[in-house]
Amino acid sequence: DIQMTQSPSTLSASVGDRVTITCRASRSISIWLAWxxxxxxxxxxxxxxxxxxxxxxxxxxxxxxxxxxxxxLTISSLQPDDxxxxxxxxxxxxxxxxxxGTKVEIK
Amino acid sequence: QVQLxxxxxxxxxxxxxxxxTCSVSGGSISSDTYYWSWIRQHPGKGxxxxxxxxxxxxxxxxxxxxxRLTISLDTSKNQFSLNLSSVxxxxxxxxxxxxxxxxxxxxxxxxxxxxxxx
Numbered sequence: 538d539i540q541m542t543q544s545p546s547t548l549s550a551s552v553g554d555r556v557t558i559t560c561r562a563s564r565s566i567s568i569w570l571a572w573x574x575x576x577x578x579x580x581x582x583x584x585x586x587x588x589x590x591x592x593x594x595x596x597x598x599x600x601x602x603x604x605x606x607x608x609x610l611t612i613s614s615l616q617p618d619d620x621x622x623x624x625x626x627x628x629x630x631x632x633x634x635x636x637x638g639t640k641v642e643i644k
Numbered sequence: 645q646v647q648l649x650x651x652x653x654x655x656x657x658x659x660x661x662x663x664x665t666c667s668v669s670g671g672s673i674s675s676d677t678y679y680w681s682w683i684r685q686h687p688g689k690g691x692x693x694x695x696x697x698x699x700x701x702x703x704x705x706x707x708x709x710x711x712r713l714t715i716s717l718d719t720s721k722n723q724f725s726l727n728l729s730s731v732x733x734x735x736x737x738x739x740x741x742x743x744x745x746x747x748x749x750x751x752x753x754x755x756x757x758x759x760x761x762x
Binding site for chain 1: 704740755
C-alpha cells in the first residue's frame with residue numbers, strides 16, 4: 538500500500554505568512570491527490586482536487602501542485618480562518634489513503 | 645445543495661454490531677457519478693477511509709476491515725448504511741459519510757460525523 542506522509546506535523550505561522558505543506562508518497566503516484574481542511578468538531582472540507590484544481594468557493598489563496606512523489610498545498614497569505622488541520626488524500630485502485638495531517642497554529 | 649446526515653447509536657457494546665445510516669438529500673444516490681463512502685477518525689487522530697458502495701451495489705472495503713464490514717444501499721430512501729460487526733474499543737471513532745466523486749476520486753460533500761463509542 539502507498540503511504541502518504543505529511544510534513545510538518547505542526548506549523549506555527551502568523552496572519553499574512555505564506556505557508557507550504559508537503560505530502561510525500563512512498564512511491565510515485567497519479568494526479569489523484571486532494572487536500573482538505575478540518576476544524577475541531579467539524580467534517581473535513583475539500584480545498585483542492587486532482588493535485589491543483591481549486592474546489593468551487595475555496596479562496597484563491599489556496600493552491601496545490603506536485604507530481605511523482607511530492608505534492609504541496611500552499612496558502613499564499615494566511616488568514617485567521619485558515620488555522621486548522623490539513624490533510625492530503627490519495628486514490629489508487631478502489632482505495633483511498635489520507636496523510637496524517639498538518640496542524641497550522643497561530644504563532 | 646447536497647447534504648449528508650449520519651444517524652445511529654452513539655454507544656455500542658463490545659462484540660456487537662455497529663450500524664449507521666447516511667441519509668442523502670439534494671442529490672440522487674442512484675447516480676453513476678459518485679461513490680458513497682464511509683470514513684472514520686479515531687479520537688485526536690487522522691482520517692481513515694473504510695469503504696464505499698457504488699450505485700450498482702458494488703462495494704469495496706479497507707482490507708483490514710473487510711471481514712467485519714458491510715455497506716449497503718437503499719435507493720428508495722436515498723440512504724446508505726454501514727454495519728461493522730464484532731466491534732472493540734479500537735472501533736471507537738467519529739464516523740463520517742461522504743460523497744466521492746468518480747472523476748477525481750475526492751470527497752466533495754461530507755456528513756457532520758457521528759461519534760460512536762464502544
